[in-house]
Amino acid sequence: MASILRSLIGDSNRYLKALTLFKKHTTLYRNTYDFIDNQLPNIMPRNLNGKSHLNIIGVGSGSGEIDINIISMLRMKYPSLKVDNEVVEPEPQQIHDYKDLVSQTPGLDHVTFNWNQMTAEVFEEQWKGNNMTKKADLIHMFQMLYFVKDPGATISFFHSLLNKNAKLLLVLLSDDSGAGKLVKNYGKQLRNNSNDEISYLTTAEVKPLLEAKGLKYRCYKLPAQMDATNCYVEGNEEGELLFDFTTEVHNFKKSVPPELKAEIMEFYRHHACSLDANGKIQFNLDSEVLVVDRV
Numbered sequence: 001m002a003s004i005l006r007s008l009i010g011d012s013n014r015y016l017k018a019l020t021l022f023k024k025h026t027t028l029y030r031n032t033y034d035f036i037d038n039q040l041p042n043i044m045p046r047n048l049n050g051k052s053h054l055n056i057i058g059v060g061s062g063s064g065e066i067d068i069n070i071i072s073m074l075r076m077k078y079p080s081l082k083v084d085n086e087v088v089e090p091e092p093q094q095i096h097d098y099k100d101l102v103s104q105t106p107g108l109d110h111v112t113f114n115w116n117q118m119t120a121e122v123f124e125e126q127w128k129g130n131n132m133t134k135k136a137d138l139i140h141m142f143q144m145l146y147f148v149k150d151p152g153a154t155i156s157f158f159h160s161l162l163n164k165n166a167k168l169l170l171v172l173l174s175d176d177s178g179a180g181k182l183v184k185n186y187g188k189q190l191r192n193n194s195n196d197e198i199s200y201l202t203t204a205e206v207k208p209l210l211e212a213k214g215l216k217y218r219c220y221k222l223p224a225q226m227d228a229t230n231c232y233v234e235g236n237e238e239g240e241l242l243f244d245f246t247t248e249v250h251n252f253k254k255s256v257p258p259e260l261k262a263e264i265m266e267f268y269r270h271h272a273c274s275l276d277a278n279g280k281i282q283f284n285l286d287s288e289v290l291v292v293d294r295v
């Protein structure tokens with residue numbers, strides 16, 4: 001009988017340990033902050049100068065570093081703008097860390113934070129149940145659509161909350177990233193054996209969903225990589241956690257059957273997925289930002 005693999009997200013302790021480590025070893029966050037500083041200002045709705053108030057919804061915000069960067073960028077560009085920020089994040093420790101970050105970040109007096117410790121799906125149910133009519137100017141989902149049950153339905157719901165001219169940002173791994181190639185080649189084997197729900201999504205699956213709904217979008221590149229050198233050091237715990245994080249398999253090295261594991265590890269470090277640079281293995285995590293408009 002095929003062994004049953006668990007997905008990493010099912011073990012929140014291990015997931016958070018791996019995520020913290022991932023943040024240290026990837027260029028994804030630095031490049032996301034560059035995107036926020038240099039490209040997002042030109043993507044934001046043009047009419048912000050005349051506004052006094054902005055509604056933002058962050059979905060799957062984690063511990064909030066990206067959200068706070070967006071809010072800080074907006075503060076610099078539009079100093080008199082007040083911000084109402086809905087945070088949708090199911091993981092209690094992440095919300096706790098986000099609140100800590102808020103308390104340690106100066107200059108956030110103009111922001112009201114509304115904490116929704118729940119999944120995007122429960123948020124949708126409650127929003128509809130309460131007949132909420134509030135609309136948003138910016139909704140963002142950074143690297144989180146992999147975790148929702150029905151990405152198309154989640155996109156439709158949050159898109160319906162946008163004001164005219166407002167933007168929905170969907171940020172995911174791109175199809176031609178190393179991670180994208182890995183899941184295209186091995187996703188079925190890893191997921192067929194899994195008893196958890198998480199999809200190996202890339203922007204290649206999300207673009208057709210948008211097109212089928214007639215939603216217009218633009219696409220921005222977000223290059224990134226992760227130093228995976230430790231993943232190939234026998235018995236290195238950091239490497240094991242990083243492998244778990246990038247394959248989304250709980251305890252990848254101990255759970256995946258040996259033949260499949262060897263094949264995947266070889267594929268992962270191959271130049272199609274990783275670069276070998278100065279003795280370091282750099283796993284490619286190129287992502288894309290899909291900016292969906294509300295016309």
Ligand SMILES: C[S@@+](CC[C@H](N)C(=O)[O-])C[C@H]1O[C@@H](n2cnc3c(N)ncnc32)[C@H](O)[C@@H]1O
Nearest residue numbers: 060061062090091094119120142143144147148
């Ligand atoms: C890869 S992390 C990204 C966190 C943050 N956006 C960032 O880029 O640093 C994915 C986040 O989505 C959250 N998440 C998982 N399932 C979710 C769901 N169904 N609805 C909303 N968020 C979810 C996780 O708890 C986690 O914080």
